């Protein structure tokens with residue numbers, strides 16, 4: 001069967017996660033992959049992928065020393081990550097790989113997966129080529145077997161090299177999200193969309209400055225499309241992103257904001273939260289929300305502050321999400 005996509009596998013050497021933050025990825029015993037039936041997509045590409053060692057051993061060694069964590073088990077989930085080469089996306093992918101959750105990445109440049117995540121078995125990680133701005137790229141075969149989606153695509157709020165080829169907020173945060181959501185199977189168990197704080201206040205200072213080129217407006221349009229799609233969703237609205245891989249050439253990157261030990265998590269609702277958040281915390285929130293039923297249909301703002309955080313303890317994340325809903 002011909003697919004408008006390609007699977008790639010490459011040699012992976014390391015994950016670009018700052019050493020200072022690897023502690024956030026808490027111990028998760030690695031369980032054998034479940035033996036769900038292979039999809040045509042998987043079968044058709046199985047032989048094209050080479051096997052190699054997983055690049056996250058150092059993370060596992062570090063995190064396995066902490067016995068207090070609630071293990072996230074592998075399951076029959078197949079999580080599609082869009083934006084997996086980005087700052088948050090890389091951390092989402094790393095975290096899911098560490099949890100032995102099956103992954104598919106939708107990337108504009110599949111070769112990047114090799115650099116970032118190394119060579120993975122087809123059962124663990126598949127890469128398909130696509131640009132969310134082009135609906136014709138989003139062939140239904142890409143979504144075959146997908147149970148959950150985490151979308152962390154984005155571009156810079158202000159003109160930059162990342163707008164090259166018309167990769168603007170309008171095209172990515174609105175049209176890209178619309179195209180993606182329109183193409184997703186109705187059987188999906190959850191879509192997690194990473195958006196932004198301030199989207200409901202884009203005409204008010206200081207948000208109107210950030211929104212000069214429409215990023216907040218278009219993110220809100222993307223959110224609304226997800227909400228009205230009928231798909232089970234969770235929207236995560238981060239504050240200003242700190243730490244993590246600096247893949248973005250926006251103001252934050254230029255300022256090189258550092259998060260230090262920003263692990264304590266603050267979650268709110270109603271777009272009232274203002275502050276910063278570690279990319280690691282955002283990634284963990286996305287991963288945790290996948291499995292916490294009551295986060296379905298909810299929108300959360302998220303910040304992080306210095307102090308001890310929930311790590312990957314699901315019970316603590318449940319308390320945080322629930323606490324936000326009660327406020």
Ligand SMILES: NC(=O)c1ccc[n+]([C@@H]2O[C@H](COP(=O)([O-])OP(=O)(O)OC[C@H]3O[C@@H](n4cnc5c(N)ncnc54)[C@H](OP(=O)(O)O)[C@@H]3O)[C@@H](O)[C@H]2O)c1
Nearest residue numbers: 083084085086087088108131132153154196240241247248
């Ligand atoms: N920076 C902040 O302070 C801030 C604050 C609040 C919310 N956010 C939002 O949080 C999210 C994550 O931010 P981040 O800094 O981790 O993102 P990032 O590093 O800028 O990564 C963006 C990702 O989106 C992908 N992408 C861009 N255009 C695409 C397209 N047309 N088709 C498919 N993929 C595309 C990029 O892939 P390529 O490798 O192909 O470029 C990359 O993987 C974004 O939605 C961002 O807007 C950011």
